[in-house]
Each structure stands twice: as C-alpha cells, then as structure tokens.
Amino acid sequence: MSVVLGPPRLVDVTPGGEEMRRRGRRRALVRGAIVAVCLLYLTVVLLGPLVGIFLSAFREGLPKIGETLTSPDVRHAFFLTFEIAIVTLLVTTTFGAVTAWVLVRHRFVGRRILNALVELPLAMSPVTVGLACVLLFGRGGWFEPWFTARGIQVIFALPSMILVTIFICIPFVIRSVAPVLEELGTEEEDAARTLGASTLQTLFRVILPNIRWGLFYGIALTTARSIGEIGAVLIVSGMLKGQTETATIYVLTAFEERMDAEGYIVALTLAAISIVMLLVIEISKRRKIKEVMG
Amino acid sequence: MRMNAAIRVQNLTKKFGSFVAVDDISFDAAEGKITALLGPSGSGKSTVLRMIAGLETPTNGRIWIEDDETTFKSVQERRVGFVFQHYALFRHMTVAQNVAFGLAVRKQSKADQAGRVDELLDLVQLSPFADRFPDQLSGGQRQRVALARALAPRPQVLLLDEPFGALDARVRQDLRHWLDGLHRELGVTSLFVTHDQDEALELAHEVVVMHEGRIEQMGSPTQIYNEPQTAFVAGFIGSPNVLQGRVAAGHVLVGAHRLPGADHMEEGAAARAFVRPHDVRLAEPDPEAAAAVEARVDRVSTLGWLSRVMLRLDDGQTIVAEIPSDELIDLTEGTTVAVDLRRAKAFEAEPVGAPAE
Amino acid sequence: MASAVRTVQQRRVFRAPTVTRLRHWSLRGAAITYLVAMIVVPVAAIVTKGFAGGLDTFREAMASPGAWEAISLTLVASALAAIINAIFGTMLAYILVRYRFRGRGLLSAIVDLPFAIPTLVTGVMLVAIYGPNTPIGKAFGTVGIPLMFSQIAVLLALCVVTLPFVVRTVQPVLLELDTAEEEAAQVLGASAWKTFRAVVMPAIRPAIAAGALLAFARGLGEFGSIVFVSGNIEGRTKTAPYFIFQLTNQFKPDQAAAVATLLFAISFVLVLVTSRLVRTERKEAKS
Secondary structure (H helix, E strand, O other): OOOOOOOOOOOOOOOOOOOHHHHHHHHHHHHHHHHHHEEEEHHHHHHHHHHHHHHHHHOOOHHHHHHHOHHHHHHHHHHHHHHHHHHHHHHHHHHHHHHHHHHOOOOOHHHHHHHHHHHHHHHHHHHHHHHHHHHHHOOOOHHHHHHHHOOOOOOOOOOHHHHHHHHHHHHHHHHHHHHHHHHHHHHHHHHHOOOOHHHHHHHHHHHHHHHHHHHHHHHHHHHHHHHHHHHHHEEEEEEEEOOOOOHHHHHHHHHHHHHHHHHHHHHHHHHHHHHHHHHHHHEEEHHHOOOOOO | OOOOOEEEEEEEEEOOEEEEEEEEEEEEEEEOHHHHHHOOOOHHHHHHHHHHOOOOOEHHHHHHHEEEOOOOOOOHHHHEEEEEOOOOOOOOOOOHHHHHHHHHOOOOOOOHHHHHHHHHHHHOOHHOOOOOOHHHHHHHHHHHHHHHHOOOOOOEEEEEEEOOOOOOHHHHHHHHHHHHHHHHHHEEEEEEEEEHHHHHHHHHOOOEEEEOEEEEEEEHHHHHHHOOOHHHHHHHOOEEEEEEEEEEEEEEEEOEEOOOOOOOOOOEEEEEEEEOOHHHHEEEOOOOOOOOOEEEEEEEEEEEEEEEEEEEOOOOEEEEEEEHHHHHOOOOOOEEEEEEEOEEEEOOOOOOOOOOO | OHHHHHHHHHHHHHHHHHHHHHHHHHHHHHHHHHHHHHHHHHHHHHHHHHHHOOOHHHHHHHHOOOOHHHHHHHHHHHHHHHHHHHHHHHHHHHHHHHOOOOHHHHHHHHHHHHHOOOOOHHHHHHHHOOOOOOOOHHHHHHOOOOOOHHHHHHHHHHHHHHHHHHHHHHHHHHOOOOOHHHHHHHHHHHHHHHHHHHHHHHHHHHHHHHHHHHHHHHHOOOOOHHHHHHOOOOOOOHHHHHHHHHHHOOOOOHHHHHHHHHHHHHHHHHHHHHHHHHHHHHHHOOO
16 A cells, blocks of 8 residues: 655655655654544544444344344334435425525525524534423423324324424535525526526526535435434334334334344444445535535 | 855756656856846746745755755755745734744744844834734735845845735835845845746846746846847747748848848748837838838827837738837828838747747 | 506516515515424423523422533533544644545545434444443453443543534635745744644634534534443433433423523534634635
C-alpha cells in the first residue's frame, strides 16, 4: 500500500539537498503520526465496533441469519419501520420543501421565529418527543378525547409512531434545501418567467432540477434517521410484540429476552441499510456543495 | 562569482507533472536595484519568485541570495521579504502585530519590536492605524502594511508578487510612485513580478521579460522598449501594430510599403513588422517623394490631447497611428495621407497553426 | 373610448396581485401550519406540563433515587465527549482538508457514519466488541476497568455519536482559508507549528467551539446507544434521558415533563447560539 502524504500542492523531488531531505522526512513523520492518531481513534470508536457486530452476527452461521431475517416477527418489524419511514419521507419532503421556499423567498413578520422553530427538534431528546406525544394523545392528553370519541387509536399504535418520527425529521430537508435556494438566487426563475413559463413550469423545469442534490441529501438523512429512531417510538409504541415493534425495538427486546443472535443479526442488517444510506448521503452531499457554490 | 548580484538564479526549472512552468531560467538581480519580471499570465514569473522565496521547490537549478546558496534552505531560513498580491495580512492581528510578527518570531524583546514597528509604520505613513485591523483598511493601506511587515525583520532582499495587481488604477499609480521613493530611501534589492509593462518600465532598473516559462529578453527599460530582440517582446511591449509581409532585399514588403530592418532575415520569408502607434508618421501625400507610400484614413478618434487615426494600407491591412491632437492636419475620413513606417522592427512570421497572441 | 381602455388596463393591474398574493399566503399558511402543528404544539405540551406544577414537581422529580446523579452524569459525560471530539475532530478536519492520501473520501464517509447508523445499533456495536464476554472486554476487566455497562461506556457511546459535529463545522472553514496568510507567516520565519497557532487556530477557533457546543447539546439528549451500553444502573450509569424515560413509564408525566423542560431549555439555547455563530462566521469568511 502506498500512501502519499503531502499538502494539496504538488511537491516534486529535488536533486541534492541532504538537509532538505531530512526536513522533508521529519515533516512526513509528523504527518504520518497525526494520521495514525486519527485512525486509531476511529478504530476504537467506529471501525472496531463495526467488526465486532459483523462477527457477532455471523457467529451462529448463515442458516441462523436466514432463519432470523425470514421470521414473521422480524419481517413485520422491518415492514413497520419502512411504513413509518415512507410516510415520514412524504410529509417532511413536501412540507419541508415548501417551508424552505417560504423561509428563503418570502419576507414577513415572524420569519425569524419560524427559522428558529426549525432548529427545535434538533435540540430535543427523543424521549422528550415521545413524552410530548403521550402528553398530547395519551390518557388525559390535550387531543385524546377527540380521537377516542372517533375510535381512533393514536398512542400505542402506528399514528403516534409516525408523528414522533416526523417531528424528529422535520429539520433535515428544510436545512438542506434552504441554503441551496439561497445561493441559487432568483435570477434563473426570473429569466424563466420573462420567457413565459408558468409557475408550475418554472417549478419543474428550473427550481427542482437546481435543488435536486440538496433535496436528495435531506431525503437521505431523513430516511436514515427515521429507520434508526428508537427513543421516541419506544415510548409511544407500548412495545406490543408483533404489532408495534419496529426493527430497532425488535433489537432491544431481543437482547432483553436473551435472543442475542437475533439481536445482532437484525442490528447488523440495520447497520448495512444505513451504510447504503450513507453512500447516498455522501454522494448527494458532494453534489449539493457544488450546487451551493454555484 | 560576481559580487554585486544580490540574487542569482541558474538553470531554474519547475515542472508540475508534465507541465513545464519554468524552463531553464538564469538571471541576476543587481544589488540595491529594482528588477522586474515582466510577462503575461502563465509565463511562470510568479513561480520563479516563489522559488526564490522558498515557497516552491525547484525541479532543477540553483539559487543564491547575497552569495549564499539558498537552493535547499527552508522558507524560514532565507530571510527574504515577500509581499503578496492580495496582501495576506493576518486578519486576526492588528496592524502593529502584523508588522511585529517577523520580529516576534525571532524572539526580539518587546521594546525592540515596538521601536521597529513605530519606525516602519512611520516610513509607510500609517502610524495612526497601528491598532486597527486589516479589514478596517483600504486596499492601498493594506499593501503598505504588508510592505512594512516584510521590511521589519531587515530582509536581504524584497520580493513582490504583483503587488499592485489587486488595486484600483489610481491607487496603483500612487503606490507605484511611493514605492519608487521608498526604494530610493532604503536601497533594498527588490525583485518584483508584474504583467503591467508601464509599471515595469517605470519602476525597474532592469527588466526580465518572460514568456511561457522562458526569458525572452533582459535589459534596461530603454533597451526593452527600443530594441526588442524577439517577436514576443516586440509585440508585448508598447501595444504595437502588427503587419504581415514578405522579406525582399533586406526589407519587409507590406503591400507597397518597404519597411527596413529585415537584414537578418531570409529572402522571401514571411515576416511580421511591428510599428508602435506613435512611431507612425503622417504627412501630406507627396507624389514627388521617393517612397511615396500612401494610406487611406478610415477613422479619427480624438481623446483629449491624443488622437488615434485608423489607417488602411493598400493591401487592406490596418494600422493605428497616435498623434497629438493639434497635429491633426486635414485628416478626415476618406482622405489619403503619406505614411512613414521607418521605425518598424521586423521578425519572423508566426508559425502556421500557432494560436493568436 | 379612452375610458374603456383605461378600465381594461385597471382590471388587468388588479388581477395579478390578488392571485399572487393568494398564492403567497397559501404557501406561507402551509408552512406556518406545518411548523406550528408539528413543532409548536408538542413543545408547548412539554413546557406547559413542565411548568404546571411549578418548582414543586421539579423537586419531587429530583427526589427520585439517582436523579441528581443522572443529571450530572449527563452533563459531565457530554462535556467530556465534546472536548474529546473537539481535539480529534479538528485533527480529522485538518487531514481531510490539507492532506492528500488514498482513501480520503472513504475517511470522510466513515466520519459521517454516526449520522446514518441508528443509535441503538451503535450501542450494540460497542457491546459486540467491548462487552464483558469479548477478548478486549475481558482483558480490561481483569485490570478492573469495566468497559461496558459503566460510566466509561456512557462516555464512549457519546464520543461515537457526537464524532461528526466538530469535523463538519471545522472543515468548511479550513477549506475557505487562504494559504497566503500561512505562506506569509513562513516567509517571516515562523515554523510550521507556530504558523498553525498564529494563523490557522484563530480562524478555526469559533468553528471548533460551535462544533463542540453542538456535540454537547446532542449528547445531552442521547438515548438509543446509552440505554444499551450503560446498564442504566441507578446512581451510577443512569443518564438524564433515561431518567425521563423511567418517569414516563412510571406514569409520572408531570415530573418527566419538568426534567425534560430543563434538558430541552439547555439544548435549545446551545443550538440557537451555535446557529448564530456559524452564520456570522460564514458571513465574515465571505467578506
């Protein structure tokens, strides 16, 4: 393995100059040390644990993995997770894009407050979010009578799990689309309008293509986050086995019931899914930066 | 080893991958004088300067500063002063702290530092600004601070990389005169890089013209201006007219005009003749004159005291003449005048397929 | 004739703004309804419930066993993790921006991993390699240092989860830095380290602080990984979020809300402050 260490400027080899070579070697050593320290830290906190979960999931062999991933409980858990993720995606993407637009392109009283509101979910612990849902829809909650009267079960059922996930994911699309919109400016939209494009045409032909990567980045983050949510959904789900168990809740209860192998296997599956999401995140992040830089 | 070469550069080469930025450059910068590296962008002049400073390592070649070989010395050891095009002032430090930096790094006492800082701020006339931050200063002021900072540690030589490139035209002029005065006072050997020929010809004692990594010509400003030795120098300096023609008996034939100066060229070869606009002499057409060469006036533009006359020669080529406005005799569009192009310089024609300059 | 033309013109002039204005306000309305319904209402629920019983509810909550320890553990561990990641995060940002080596893109992706992986899975991963039944866990156990189900586990989990914050705030600042200032320092005689301290550090210090504050705020609320690795031992490894979880499950929502409000208030202030910091840094860098 050859690793070339050096500053972004190209450094060429110079003939002669013992002292200079010695200096260069010392510099390379210092650089190597810094990189080594960083790699060591990353190994301790991330790479090592990744290896660990991989080994633990495969400990009882491939048949166990197949067995676990096809069991009805696990299948239902993943199904539930994806259900929640899809609804969350739809809501946060459409409303998020509209909100980003309003925040960037409109000027009105209270805009600053709205901007601050968007940051709010990021400051909340998921357990607090779950608690809020209980306070609103649980017994004696603000909205509970209305729903109970109509026979709609919110808490300990899918609706509440979706609601908390939406809350948690609200900032992602907004915060990734808004800066892109800001940098883009209105010139292209104005040009389109002078050329006769209607609002819808401008939207689909000019605006959406331009914010494409910002949007994808927000969507990727939202998907990863909603799949991985545990704290809030745990509180509102009531942990009814086979009914309100998401994939993450399944892992938790599996370990509680000493089904370690199943726990590791599903956990590794979740890790694998999120690594795929990570790839999407990285690619769209890089393209988004180019979008912002114009 | 010549003793009055403050900076000597020998066979200096710099390659970036396969791209040759600097190709076998050798020159001296005389002690106590201002030398200019003049050339268009991409000519490699900044790279040469940075190699002398130590900010780039040469692929080949050697460098001496004050008779000490510095080819392999680190940047910190070279004791050169460097002024950047965009000032590169430390934005988190005050003007005084910026100027003191080179002294603080050498662990000079606070008292010494303060004294020298005062001295220099006085020199660049920015004493009241000592406690300001760079973003509170104008471009011209920032560049003066950069100069003070570079001069504070008493460097052996002063290197300037397009020092006025980022400034407005008026500020550029002012600073140019000011730098001239400063140099007369201090006498520090200075080497500066520029693409502005007015700057180079006005400020420098010696001009090194560079093009595509090589030296085209070295000499005093007068020599560079009046005696260009290559087609590039002839075309780059003084914004001349360029006429295409053919060599015949030591002259360049441009239509009916016979321009001298082609003795060094092959009979029948294609050639370019360079004539500066103010070297084009106009007169009443005189049918008696031996070399009665005529041209038609296409357009006359008066720009204050100077007027530009666009002329068309008989073979269709156009040239521009610059004459003082009060010498504008009956020159109106359509009239014919006699044109004297005696002061042309001839060089070989551009190779076929070469990109336009 | 003239008046007829004028009325046609007047009518045209009137129509456009109304339609546009309607569109503006319906968009605005959608956005405002979205944010108010989804964010303001839940937060209001927490805060009103939290303040409903006044200080008494809070005191009652804090009288539970292990309450104060939970809060202090959360604060201290989050702060420590933020500091650790401030150091390593700056180093990582530096090598990602200034060094060139094969696998730089991969390294960048790895740094972002904690943002993609479920927090619970992070906890599982840590136990998988450092748990009491693993070679590493056993080795440390013999020396008397329990890696998992201990306070170390809490700190480790927080380090993993807050890793990307400082890297992500410092990286863009480093990218925008003009190396000319560093070259100027070198020409004036400053060594590599001195140049870093005098020129680079002042520029990235605010970014490091912002990243560390964000990491701290994030750590305060962390639940998924800690619930798995800490063992949730009362008075030892129970954290504030777990405490809130406990209170909620014990059907003491008012107490839970009181503690939650405190935690939320701290985090929210931090997030706002750093948002402002990051934005002003960007504006300064652009000028």
